[in-house]
Amino acid sequence: MAPDKVTVPEIKRMKEKGERITSLTAYDYSFARILDAAGIDILLVGDSLGSVIQGQESTLPVTLDDVIYHTRAVVRGRKRALVVADMPFLSFQISVEEAKRNAGRLLQEGGAEAVKLEGGVEMLETVEAIVEIGIPVMGHVGLTPQSLHRFGGYKVQGKDRDQREKIIQDALAVEEGGAFSIVLEGIPMDLAQEITRRLSIPTIGIGAGPHCDGQVLVVHDMLGLFDMYAPKFVKQYADLKGVMAEAVKNFITEVKEGRFPDEEHSFH
Ligand code: KIV
Numbered sequence: 001m002a003p004d005k006v007t008v009p010e011i012k013r014m015k016e017k018g019e020r021i022t023s024l025t026a027y028d029y030s031f032a033r034i035l036d037a038a039g040i041d042i043l044l045v046g047d048s049l050g051s052v053i054q055g056q057e058s059t060l061p062v063t064l065d066d067v068i069y070h071t072r073a074v075v076r077g078r079k080r081a082l083v084v085a086d087m088p089f090l091s092f093q094i095s096v097e098e099a100k101r102n103a104g105r106l107l108q109e110g111g112a113e114a115v116k117l118e119g120g121v122e123m124l125e126t127v128e129a130i131v132e133i134g135i136p137v138m139g140h141v142g143l144t145p146q147s148l149h150r151f152g153g154y155k156v157q158g159k160d161r162d163q164r165e166k167i168i169q170d171a172l173a174v175e176e177g178g179a180f181s182i183v184l185e186g187i188p189m190d191l192a193q194e195i196t197r198r199l200s201i202p203t204i205g206i207g208a209g210p211h212c213d214g215q216v217l218v219v220h221d222m223l224g225l226f227d228m229y230a231p232k233f234v235k236q237y238a239d240l241k242g243v244m245a246e247a248v249k250n251f252i253t254e255v256k257e258g259r260f261p262d263e264e265h266s267f268h
Contacts, residue, residue, distance in 0.1 A: 024217055027053050032074040047146075137174075158191045226241075
């Protein structure tokens with residue numbers, strides 16, 4: 001396991017050492033404490049909070065203030081993991097100046113140590129400008145959820161030759177801009193393998209197969225807490241929804257039947 005505190009240079013070194021990188025999303029203090037203590041390398045305060053926390057249909061309604069709020073809670077709960085905060089829709093696309101200010105707010109007000117933003121070639125200048133002011137950037141290419149309507153839905157990207165070449169150029173641009181790592185989402189595994197081989201920065205896959213330098217999942221998906229839809233790439237490592245439902249049913253029954261609270265849980 002990497003040292004006491006995971007840093008941006010350490011994430012880059014992990015690729016050089018051939019050590020795989022683990023990442024999960026986190027949105028609050030309690031989850032962050034559990035994931036951090038279990039040894040996760042990167043806690044990503046993803047704009048997926050729009051779906052799993054806010055119940056929105058996409059990530060588009062998530063605001064910068066939402067991400068700052070959740071990042072603060074996550075930072076309070078972690079000791080070791082690197083905290084990366086997502087730049088939500090419209091927080092970095094309008095102008096390079098706005099992108100720099102908003103990335104800065106995620107560090108200054110949220111306490112994040114790095115930011116993530118979606119996009120490739122068209123974001124090269126933005127990535128460069130943010131990195132230049134000392135803010136580490138994680139890129140994100142392939143099936144980028146903020147471009148959902150351009151794609152016509154959450155569809156695997158990079159299936160034909162043109163798309164494939166575009167995603168390779170996007171990944172190369174993100175690296176050229178100075179990003180320290182890049183998320184590859186929803187692309188064929190051989191494409192992810194090729195990008196991982198061509199880039200010197202670590203690739204973190206989600207729905208991109210086994211050949212990336214690391215893997216990320218939405219924590220609610222892998223713990224079985226969110227069952228609105230189940231993408232093929234999600235492996236469910238627990239059924240916490242079932243565990244919670246059972247616990248809540250037991251509570252209801254015991255209260256209704258007058259069995260809770262009992263002597264043990266009462267004061268004299
Ligand atoms: O918002 C998010 O959670 C993400 C990851 C799943 C990569 O972008």
